[in-house]
Amino acid sequence: MSDLVFVASAYGVILGVVAVYAVTLSRRLARARSAMADPPPGSASAPE
Amino acid sequence: MATRVLGISALAAITAATAVALFVVPADLNQGEAQRIMYLHVAAAWLAYLSFGVTAAASAWWLITRGQRADAVALAGAEVGVLCTAATIWAGMMWGRPVWGTFWQWEDPRLTTTAILLASYVGYLLIRRLTDDPVRRATRGAVIGIVAAINIPIVHFSVVWWRGLHQGPTFVSPDTILNPPAPGQFVATLLLMLGAFSLAWLWLVITRYRLARLEWAAEDRARRGRLVPLATAPEAGS
Numbered sequence: 001m002s003d004l005v006f007v008a009s010a011y012g013v014i015l016g017v018v019a020v021y022a023v024t025l026s027r028r029l030a031r032a033r034s035a036m037a038d039p040p041p042g043s044a045s046a047p048e
Numbered sequence: 049m050a051t052r053v054l055g056i057s058a059l060a061a062i063t064a065a066t067a068v069a070l071f072v073v074p075a076d077l078n079q080g081e082a083q084r085i086m087y088l089h090v091a092a093a094w095l096a097y098l099s100f101g102v103t104a105a106a107s108a109w110w111l112i113t114r115g116q117r118a119d120a121v122a123l124a125g126a127e128v129g130v131l132c133t134a135a136t137i138w139a140g141m142m143w144g145r146p147v148w149g150t151f152w153q154w155e156d157p158r159l160t161t162t163a164i165l166l167a168s169y170v171g172y173l174l175i176r177r178l179t180d181d182p183v184r185r186a187t188r189g190a191v192i193g194i195v196a197a198i199n200i201p202i203v204h205f206s207v208v209w210w211r212g213l214h215q216g217p218t219f220v221s222p223d224t225i226l227n228p229p230a231p232g233q234f235v236a237t238l239l240l241m242l243g244a245f246s247l248a249w250l251w252l253v254i255t256r257y258r259l260a261r262l263e264w265a266a267e268d269r270a271r272r273g274r275l276v277p278l279a280t281a282p283e284a285g286s
Contacts, residue, residue: 003146007084010139011066011069022055022255032262036262
């Protein structure tokens with residue numbers, strides 16, 4: 001049983017890291033999309 | 049929408065494959081429970097090869113076309129490949145401790161060449177951060193992405209060319225793929241895990257690719273934003 005716990009914990013570390021990476025990528029992508037949706041800096045104060 | 053479906057499918061497939069690997073297939077007679085780590089180890093290793101192969105191909109594509117898409121694909125492949133290689137090494141270490149009696153052995157060609165592979169692509173990611181010039185960054189990355197890929201066949205055939213602690217390849221030729229020297233349920237579980245992680249790999253590469261394209265577009269916009277005020281600034285003394 002303890003051997004299986006060891007193996008499961010090895011799986012857990014890898015799956016956890018992959019999950020963290022996937023969530024981080026999703027958040028960065030969402031942030032990048034919202035930043036690109038905003039008007040570029042200076043565009044609101046264009047010369048009249 | 050399709051990417052979201054892919055992500056959910058990957059999550060479901062990995063959950064199912066992990067449950068099968070841990071609780072459904074029997075433990076190996078000789079290696080015991082530790083053998084269950086092999087399903088993850090082998091799948092991660094194959095996907096690491098695929099990732100770096102994608103990076104090398106996209107790097108060549110960049111050098112020929114100088115297209116942003118090529119650089120984004122190369123970066124996505126390298127980053128996901130580093131993740132897969134780290135997973136391969138971690139799983140191998142966790143398997144090696146109970147079976148070999150050691151986590152690591154530097155004298156083993158497969159282990160050492162895999163560590164070099166990981167280090168070279170971590171270097172690829174670090175070197176990309178050394179410059180803000182996107183063209184220079186992509187070109188430097190492309191050269192490293194192609195040169196580092198030379199190590200892929202060396203890693204794979206290291207167990208054939210040299211003697212070491214790591215066992216030889218289980219699936220080395222079409223004959224052994226069709227008639228594998230392992231029980232059918234072990235092979236089926238390995239293929240299930242490979243399929244599940246391939247879905248996750250595809251989702252990660254697509255997501256990282258999209259992020260890279262947006263980052264490049266944001267850099268372009270920021271550069272234009274800096275240039276516009278300079279171009280329209282009143283001249284000194286006027």
